[in-house]
Structures are given as structure tokens and as C-alpha cells.
Amino acid sequence: MSSSAVHSFNKLLTKPKYSSKSKATEVDDDSNLKKLRRLILIEGIPSTSDPTLRPRIWKILLRITNLSSDKYLGYVSRGPCHDREKIRNDTFRTLATDKGFQERVREDMLIRLLDAYVWRNSEKQEDMNHLDFCYVQGMNVLAAPFLYTMPSEIEAFFCFAKFIEECCPLYVQPTLEGVHRGLRLVDKCLKIVDPELFAYLRSKHLNAELYAFPSILTFCACTKPLDQVLLLWDFLLAFGVHLNVLCVIAQLLLMRDEVMSSPSPMRRLRTFPDLEALPVIGIAVTLVRDLPADLYDELVRHPYEI
Known part of the structure; x- marks a missing residue:
């Protein structure tokens, strides 16, 4: 650069x-x-x-204006939250194969942040407009990039909270409603941008629920390597997390030939290839132009509109 x-x-x-x-x-x-x-x-x-640029830019994009160390330390001082067992069942395997992440982010940091978040929202439920922000599957992976990127645990906490509450609140509800909406949109959008690939997958009884759940749930943070995930998240935070649906489709298109030539494509789709952020972003931006206006509007609204 x-x-x-x-x-x-x-x-x-x-x-x-x-x-x-x-x-x-x-x-x-x-x-x-x-x-x-x-x-x-x-x-x-x-x-x-x-290295100071990404954390500064992410805080601007998320409009982080208040970083209260007293508030965070107050939540931490309460100790284990009522979801601690579920949190511990997930945190030990968070980005477990990424050596750089494991060296920088200890499991106790992740547990502490998630405990604090549950405590924070146990006292804010009346202000949450009928949304429930208890600990759910995938939150550990969504917190990981913030802990890795931000200079402090406090900054990571407030960025993570702003991200899930304002960018994708329906993704972290107990029913994972936003995630399932996103998966349905993968199928809807793929049918328009590549009807042949869509028809082939359907002929094999494959829909996005079966092969794209981890990628939609985590905004592709489940796909290595982490440095490429961070590049992708730069794009998603700048232009909208709804575009992750198109980023997942872009990954499908990059392995299209292999999928189409496979008699059992689910074997190929079970684990996506290593993420290459720039080609994925380039394809995703191009796909926006291929979508009807009403479908794109549904795509924009699906992470947050009740």
C-alpha cells in the first residue's frame, strides 16, 4: 500500500x-x-x-462517540452472567485455527466482553423496542474482529454493541430471524444473478440454509484468513452489512465451475475456500446493479427492520 x-x-x-x-x-x-x-x-x-487507521475508521463508520470505561468496568465487576455456560461453550473455538488471533485475543477477553454485553442489556430491555439481546450463537465470532482490531477491550466492547444493535439487530435475536432472512435472500438473489447455478443447486436439493448458514451468521468472519475478513468488514461497515448476502453469492460465483461440475456439490460447499476479499467485493458491487429495486430494498432492510 x-x-x-x-x-x-x-x-x-x-x-x-x-x-x-x-x-x-x-x-x-x-x-x-x-x-x-x-x-x-x-x-x-x-x-x-x-495500524491506527482501521480502528479509527471503524469507530467513525459506527459513529462511536462515547467510550465509558466506568460503564464497562461496572458490567465486568458483576462477574459471570446467566448465559456464561453458553458463552464458554463457544469462546474456546472462536477462530481457533488463526494463530494471529489466538496470540492477540485471549479467551478470557472474549468471555469478559460477552458477559459484560449480557449484563448491559439485562438492564436496557425496556429501551430495546421489543428486541432481545441475550447471548446467541455467533456472537462470539462477531465480537472477535473488534477485539482483534481495537487497541483496547473497552473500545471493542462499545463497537461490538453498536454493531449488533444498530447494524444487524435481527441477526442476534433468539430466533436468528435476520440470519434466516439473509439466507432466503441468498436464494432470491442467486436466482436472478445466476439462474443456471441456482437451478443446479436446487436440482441437488440445496438451498442457502444448507450451505451458507455460517457465512451469513458471521458476516463471513468464519472463513479464513482473518486479514481478508477485516478487508471485507471494512467494506461492509462502510456500505452496509446487508451486502454480505451478495458477498456470499460472490464466493459461490468464484467457485462456480467446480460446483457445477460436481455431482455432489455439497461436498464442495461444506467448507468455502479461503476468502479473497477484493474479488468478492468487486463482484458484490457489480451484482447490486443486477437486482430489481424492490429486492434490493428488501436486502437493505433485512438485518434490522422488524
Whole structure:
């Protein structure tokens, strides 16, 4: 990644922050956000050249404005939450094959963050608009990129909370409603963008529920390597997590020939190949243009609209 890309990001990030008192500043802030998204799409975040960039950008994209260490430490001080057994059943295997993750993120950090989140929401239920934010399958994997990326556990906690409550609240309900909506949308969108592949999978009695559940549940964080997952999440946080549906389809299209030539395609689909974020993002962006407006609108709304 060139030093010019680092300079472009840093120049944009040092501009005055948004002030609600000024309409002019509000317009300027929106303009800067569009520039930031464009840079992410064209250049990618040069995190190896400047490791501070990704955490700073993720906090901007998630609109993180309050990082209260007292609040987080207060939740942690309560000890194990009522979901601790379920949490412990998942945390030990979180990104277990990724050496870099295992070296940077200890299991106790993940357990502590998830315990704190359950405590936080046990006292906020009346404000959650009929949504239930107890611990559910997949939360451990969704928390992992934040713990890996953020400089502190406190920052990871508040980013994780904002992400699941505002970007994809239906994905973390006890029924996993958003996940099942996303899986149905994989089938709907695939039928339009590649009817031949869709028909072949259906002829083998395969739908997205059978082969795409982990990828939809975790926004592809279950697919190695982690550095490619982070690149994909840069894109999803910038343009919307709903696009993960198209990113899953993009991965299918990248292995299309192998799937179509296999008499038992589920063997190929059981484990997706290593993630290559840039080709996946490129295909996903192209697929947006192929979708009817009403279907794209459904795609946008599916992670959060009750």
C-alpha cells in the first residue's frame, strides 16, 4: 500500500468533526463520510502501513462517540452472567485455527466482553423496542474482529454493541430471524444473478440454509484468513452489512465451475475456500446493479427492520 493512500486517509480523518449546531458542518461531514467510503472502496484501508487507521475508521463508520470505561468496568465487576455456560461453550473455538488471533485475543477477553454485553442489556430491555439481546450463537465470532482490531477491550466492547444493535439487530435475536432472512435472500438473489447455478443447486436439493448458514451468521468472519475478513468488514461497515448476502453469492460465483461440475456439490460447499476479499467485493458491487429495486430494498432492510 502506497504512502499516498495513508496520507489520503489521515488527511480526511483530521478534518473538523461533525457539530450538530451547524448545518454547513453537517453537510461537510456527510461529504467527508462519502469521501471516506470511496477511499475504502478504491484504496482499501492501509492498516499494515498505519495500524491506527482501521480502528479509527471503524469507530467513525459506527459513529462511536462515547467510550465509558466506568460503564464497562461496572458490567465486568458483576462477574459471570446467566448465559456464561453458553458463552464458554463457544469462546474456546472462536477462530481457533488463526494463530494471529489466538496470540492477540485471549479467551478470557472474549468471555469478559460477552458477559459484560449480557449484563448491559439485562438492564436496557425496556429501551430495546421489543428486541432481545441475550447471548446467541455467533456472537462470539462477531465480537472477535473488534477485539482483534481495537487497541483496547473497552473500545471493542462499545463497537461490538453498536454493531449488533444498530447494524444487524435481527441477526442476534433468539430466533436468528435476520440470519434466516439473509439466507432466503441468498436464494432470491442467486436466482436472478445466476439462474443456471441456482437451478443446479436446487436440482441437488440445496438451498442457502444448507450451505451458507455460517457465512451469513458471521458476516463471513468464519472463513479464513482473518486479514481478508477485516478487508471485507471494512467494506461492509462502510456500505452496509446487508451486502454480505451478495458477498456470499460472490464466493459461490468464484467457485462456480467446480460446483457445477460436481455431482455432489455439497461436498464442495461444506467448507468455502479461503476468502479473497477484493474479488468478492468487486463482484458484490457489480451484482447490486443486477437486482430489481424492490429486492434490493428488501436486502437493505433485512438485518434490522422488524
